[in-house]
Amino acid sequence: MFSDPTAFSIGPFTVQWYALFIMTGAVLAAILASKLAEFRGLRSDAIFDIAIVSLIAGVIGARLYFVMLEWDYYGNNLLQILNIPRGGLSIHGAIIFGVAAIIIMTWRMKQPVLSWLDVAAPAVALGQAIGRWGNYANQEAFGAPTDQPWGIEIRPENRPAEYAEATHFHPTFFYESVLNLANAALLTYLIVRFSGKEWMRAGDILAVYLITYGIIRIPLEWLRTDSLYIGPMPAAYWLSGAMILGGIILMVLNRKVFNGSKFGEPLDEGKKRKAKAA
Numbered sequence: 001m002f003s004d005p006t007a008f009s010i011g012p013f014t015v016q017w018y019a020l021f022i023m024t025g026a027v028l029a030a031i032l033a034s035k036l037a038e039f040r041g042l043r044s045d046a047i048f049d050i051a052i053v054s055l056i057a058g059v060i061g062a063r064l065y066f067v068m069l070e071w072d073y074y075g076n077n078l079l080q081i082l083n084i085p086r087g088g089l090s091i092h093g094a095i096i097f098g099v100a101a102i103i104i105m106t107w108r109m110k111q112p113v114l115s116w117l118d119v120a121a122p123a124v125a126l127g128q129a130i131g132r133w134g135n136y137a138n139q140e141a142f143g144a145p146t147d148q149p150w151g152i153e154i155r156p157e158n159r160p161a162e163y164a165e166a167t168h169f170h171p172t173f174f175y176e177s178v179l180n181l182a183n184a185a186l187l188t189y190l191i192v193r194f195s196g197k198e199w200m201r202a203g204d205i206l207a208v209y210l211i212t213y214g215i216i217r218i219p220l221e222w223l224r225t226d227s228l229y230i231g232p233m234p235a236a237y238w239l240s241g242a243m244i245l246g247g248i249i250l251m252v253l254n255r256k257v258f259n260g261s262k263f264g265e266p267l268d269e270g271k272k273r274k275a276k277a278a
Helices: 017-039 044-069 078-082 091-108 113-131 133-138 172-194 204-223 235-256 267-277
Strands: 006-010 013-016
Touching: 006 017, 013 017, 013 133, 017 044, 017 113, 017 133, 017 172, 044 091, 044 113, 091 113, 091 235, 113 133, 113 172, 113 204, 133 172, 172 204, 204 235
Parallel strands: none
Antiparallel strands: 006 013
């Protein structure tokens, strides 16, 4: 389908498929978050300011995290750090920096932080589902060799040295794209179906995302041939495990520390409501 990572050229400027998929995912994610914010009664007019800042922060974080793990190469090729269109973004770095940006932006706007993170969660999953196709265009992030009919052909120059004789590999990018799309649908359903329920708390959707994506990523990382390592294990194992643990902790804190703010309700309003009930 993609014979070249370059989508098209205009004079000396080239546009990569990777960049197109990332930007398409970002735009559709912002639209979804805007619709969910409006549904939840949040300031939907603020979504694009938040989206732009969090997108920029996410890309910076994704690149910095990748460069950090591949510093043996980038330390000797500093200019290549800026060559983002050719690939080299880590979703875990994007999540860390993107979440931090949303927290800072919504706090400065005096908006309910956890509620905004909730509507961002399904949007992030949707963006991931679309952005993963950029890996296909770059012929990267694929899995081990396979003879299954859905295996994808990888050009010889992109095959790992140990699998130079293999031709078809597991399309792990596709597996993750489908699972992320399902995750986005699940999280959107939870918001639409259970908003207003007494047991639902602000931050629960974010917590579910952290748990589900962590569960999605661990087995897929086991299949991949290009994992980045921290110590004896792939970095994605450490970060995915931390996401699962973080989601569980957030669920507990939502009910034990954060005063039980209702889903979509500003934290200070949750405190007032509980104080009146007492």
